[in-house]
Amino acid sequence: MKRHLSTINKVVLVSLLVLTNTFSLLSNNYNRTITRQEAADDLEVYFQIIDKQHGNPYQYISRQAFQKLVLDKVASLPEAITFKQFEVLLAELNNTLRCGHTKVGMDKSVVRQDLGLSQFFPLPIKIIEGRAYVDFERSDIPHGAELLSINDEEIPALLPKLINLTVTDGFSETKPLREVESKFGYYYFLKNGASSSFSVSYKDPIGQVRQVIVEGVAGNTMLANNYYRPINMSHERYNRFTNLDAIDSLQTLVLTLNTFQANPDWFDQKLGSRYNEEDKEFDFENLVIDLRINEGGDRRLLNTMYQFLTGRKLNDPSKTYTRSQSIEMKKYVASINGRLKTDESLKGAEDYIQKYFQAPKEGRFEAPLLNWYDEFEGTTDYKGAKFDGNIYVLISGRTFSAAADLARILGQMDNVILIGEETGGAHVGRAANMLVNYSLPNTSSTLQVPVIYEEFVNVSTDNAGRGTFPDYAVQTTFEDLLDKKDSVFEYALELISQRNSFGSN
Incomplete structure (x- = not known):
């Protein structure tokens, strides 16, 4: 009986401790409150921004259904709501749009203090x-x-x-x-x-x-x-923006791209150093490109990579449109593509939209069918020789935006094998370009909205609404976790080893 009472007392003590610690933090910044009306006003502004500015907000949910969700949230608001509660409400609402580039967040000053x-x-x-x-x-x-x-x-x-x-x-x-x-x-x-x-x-x-x-x-x-995790990816290659290392025994080069915020000259220098001008060939036969923790960045780097792998410029035409030729709700704009709101940045964005998106059709403005990689300013051409060997691209759910684009494009090549899991970025089409950041009036919650919707032409529509799928699906198992085994990377090396053995026979 004493043993049972001791256990009960421990449970009660633990519960009180957790409860006390939770309540002791109620004075923190994120627990500041706004009124029901202020929260309702912010939700209305949120809806108006999405409805007027987003490139394709109703791809997966109808306008009527989305507006009803907003109104239902307004109707259920309490008399007062904390900043954090409002953030949760807004995030749950935003989730229903199923757009990876439409993001909400608490006021950055609040987040900085609370972190x-x-x-x-x-x-x-x-x-x-x-x-x-x-x-x-x-x-x-x-x-x-x-x-x-x-x-x-x-x-x-x-x-x-x-x-x-x-x-x-x-x-x-x-x-x-x-x-x-x-x-x-x-x-x-x-x-x-x-x-x-x-x-x-x-x-x-x-x-x-x-x-x-x-x-x-x-x-x-x-x-x-x-x-420091995942532990099975503790190699130094995952602690850098970009990394190049070799597995000489397999004649394999490993190119790890953890972001596309890299200098294009890095590719020319590093990849060019592996080319023997006298023999006219690279000193490796296989290339592993690891995109598993790459969430995107500068799309211009895709052109550089593609030229290295194919010897020609990237041609990935798409149908694109906007739903407005203006930057809407200017009063609440904070920045555009990372540039703070100024008369100059607003004019530059609107000039760009009006230059390309001129054809009105069914409530939107379409651009002609374009290969946008020809239009990007400052794109660096790769000057070296192309690589003709076997390519293994590692992908995951974190492979997003420009990285998912690269996986999709490379996956169409005959000498490329995709390994891992479905990417987080859309395979067929998504709103992603010209990112406008807003600040809601009462909470200062941030809202990022993509203005341009893009639908890729050189793809099958079988994957509509999903990411790009691998040729070989490999995921971490419980046993892999315990053994700290990078099962996706090791699977790629096993395929290379088998191919090398088969070739030698």
Whole structure:
């Protein structure tokens, strides 16, 4: 009997501790409130911006259905709502558009202040078959342990709530999972609030269920922890924007592109150094291009890459249109394509739209069929020799925007094999170009809206509403997680090894 009472007392103590720590943080910035009317006004402005400016907001939901969701949110507003509660409401609403480039966020000044407080769940996770596993080694909870509950909320009930706060193109099944993995502590904070400690139930790798109190950490520490995972990608190539290294035994070069915010000259220099002018050939036979954590960037780099791989300029024509020839709701504009709002930046954006998008049709303005890679200013041509070997492209749900475009384009080549999982970026068409950032009037919540919708011509429509699928589907298993095995990368090397062996026979 004493044993049972002791257990009950521990549970009560843990619950009180978590509750006390949660309430002690209620004075933080994100808990500032606005009135019901102020929140309703911000939702109305949000709807008007989406309705007037977005390139194709009703690709996956009708205008009537979306407007009803907005009105339902307004009707359910309490008399007062905190900034964080409004952010959750806005994110859930935004999720229904299924546009990965339409993003909402709390006022950056609020976020900056709150990231310094020790109130975030610290542990990065890996989601495998709907379960969350610890993907971290600097914790009392062992690497590979399955999280069962946090503060008495079971993980299978928690994950869908967090996924509803993410954005993705269409119905890609992988991007929301990878998004939650990359910022699990932040999404948990948004949905469930702050706490200086968390009551965690977990099952260790040998199957024993345990209960532990995990101390909260500052938001910056929480985000930094994600740089140490996934543990199976601990090679230095994943800690740089771009990296080039070789596996000499397989005559293989590994080009890791973690972003497209790289200098095009880097490609000329690094790739050119592997070419023997005397023999007129590269010193490697296989190329692995790793795009698994590349969420996009400067599309001009695609042209440079394509020229290296094919010897010709990229031709990827698309049908494009806008729904307005102006920048709408100027009063709330903060920036356009990263440039702060000025009369000059507004005029430049509108001049661009009116130059290309002149043909009115069914409530929109169409541009002629164009290969936009010919139109981009400042595109650097690759001057070296082309690579004729075998190419293996690694993709994941985090492969998004320009990186997803590259995967789609390369996947159509005969000497390219895609390995991994469905990309997070749309295969057929998406709104992504000319990104206008707005600030809502009462909460200062940020809203990023893509003005131009683009539908690719040289693709099959079989993948409409989804990302680009791999030729070989490979995902991390629980066993891979425990063994710290990079199963996707190793699968590519195994294919190369088999091909080399077959060729030698």
